[in-house]
Amino acid sequence: MRQPPKRVSVLRIAVLLAALFELFALVVLVRFTPILFTLFMFFGELLFGVALLLLVGAVLADLRAKQLLPWGPDQPETSQ
Amino acid sequence: MAQELSRRRVAIIALVPILSPVAAAATEIAVPRPKGWIGTVNDWMVGLGIAFAVLGLVLLALAWRSLRTGAVTPTARGWLLVAVGLVPIMVLFLCFSYGLEASSTVQGCGACHTMTPFVRDLENVKSTTLAATHFKNRYIREAQCFTCHSDYGLGGTVAAKFEGLGHVWRYTTGSYTVPIKIAHPFPNLRCLHCHAASQKFLNSEGHPKEAIPDLVANKMSCLDCHGPAHPDQKQAARQ
Numbered sequence: 054m055r056q057p058p059k060r061v062s063v064l065r066i067a068v069l070l071a072a073l074f075e076l077f078a079l080v081v082l083v084r085f086t087p088i089l090f091t092l093f094m095f096f097g098e099l100l101f102g103v104a105l106l107l108l109v110g111a112v113l114a115d116l117r118a119k120q121l122l123p124w125g126p127d128q129p130e131t132s133q
Numbered sequence: 134m135a136q137e138l139s140r141r142r143v144a145i146i147a148l149v150p151i152l153s154p155v156a157a158a159a160t161e162i163a164v165p166r167p168k169g170w171i172g173t174v175n176d177w178m179v180g181l182g183i184a185f186a187v188l189g190l191v192l193l194a195l196a197w198r199s200l201r202t203g204a205v206t207p208t209a210r211g212w213l214l215v216a217v218g219l220v221p222i223m224v225l226f227l228c229f230s231y232g233l234e235a236s237s238t239v240q241g242c243g244a245c246h247t248m249t250p251f252v253r254d255l256e257n258v259k260s261t262t263l264a265a266t267h268f269k270n271r272y273i274r275e276a277q278c279f280t281c282h283s284d285y286g287l288g289g290t291v292a293a294k295f296e297g298l299g300h301v302w303r304y305t306t307g308s309y310t311v312p313i314k315i316a317h318p319f320p321n322l323r324c325l326h327c328h329a330a331s332q333k334f335l336n337s338e339g340h341p342k343e344a345i346p347d348l349v350a351n352k353m354s355c356l357d358c359h360g361p362a363h364p365d366q367k368q369a370a371r372q
Contacts, residue, residue: 058203058204060205061200061203061204061205064200064205064209064213065197065200067213067217068193068196068197068200068213068216068217071189071193071216071217071221072190072193074221074224074225075186075189075190075193075221075224076186076190078182078186078224078225078228079183079186079187081228081231081232082179082182082183082186082227082228082231083183085231085232085235085241086244087236087241087242087244087245087297087301088244088301088304088305090232090235090236091298091301093228093232094229094232097225097228098225101221101225104217104221105217105218105221108213108214108217108218111205112205112210112213112214115205115210
């Protein structure tokens with residue numbers, strides 16, 4: 054069985070982290086306590102931040118691999 | 134017949150926990166809502182926050198599905214951008230705004246049991262403490278604890294929120310001593326922000342004009358004459 058590229062696994066991790074963030078936010082909105090909100094401020098935002106970084110990194114890497122970006126080592130050489 | 138009666142009884146028993154909050158609310162004075170009432174900003178923030186969070190979860194499921202092929206297609210990129218990038222920003226904004234507001238309420242402060250004597254005193258209509266007088270007469274409409282314990286303006290709010298983080302840390306780790314004491318002397322400016330411009334304050338014999346600079350400079354405290362602000366904690370705990 055073929056393994057999916059590393060980028061896809063990274064994107065799946067980003068999706069999972071974003072889902073955890075959404076669930077955390079739901080808990081804060083439905084059952085608010087100051088302690089829960091404080092935890093959300095530190096850990097919830099951290100989850101979202103990491104998910105966003107992973108998304109941007111993986112998408113850029115994917116675009117670069119497909120030579121859709123005008124920079125990077127994968128850019129095809131142009132003949133003079 | 135007997136079977137039908139028992140069925141009705143079961144239905145009534147099942148309805149009691151659902152209807153009891155409604156019955157409790159009915160005992161309070163029913164002040165009619167203004168015409169066109171659509172809820173408070175906080176109600177909307179909670180409602181929209183929940184809606185966006187649920188929408189986000191659905192979109193994340195779709196984004197996960199779009200990655201099934203093992204390749205990052207343009208469609209998958211679109212789902213991912215919306216589900217991981219855009220919707221959570223909305224959820225974060227709504228949750229954060231709601232949290233900042235909700236943590237400023239009396240219920241928010243009272244969530245920690247160390248605050249119970251203070252909140253109980255506020256709600257005691259027989260109490261003559263300064264805080265209770267302000268609370269029961271609605272001199273401050275809402276967020277009564279936060280209003281008196283934060284300086285005015287954005288800087289005051291930010292400073293109070295950071296102090297609140299410290300309170301949560303000390304409460305969670307148990308690194309506090311009882312009875313609780315205020316961290317800094319209470320600045321008169323927090324009182325004067327409301328009272329200084331009132332005619333009752335300006336024309337009172339108890340506030341001669343020559344004493345006002347001392348009040349502004351915190352050389353004498355409003356609480357010297359108008360205290361205590363809160364009940365004695367040991368006594369309140371016994372009640």
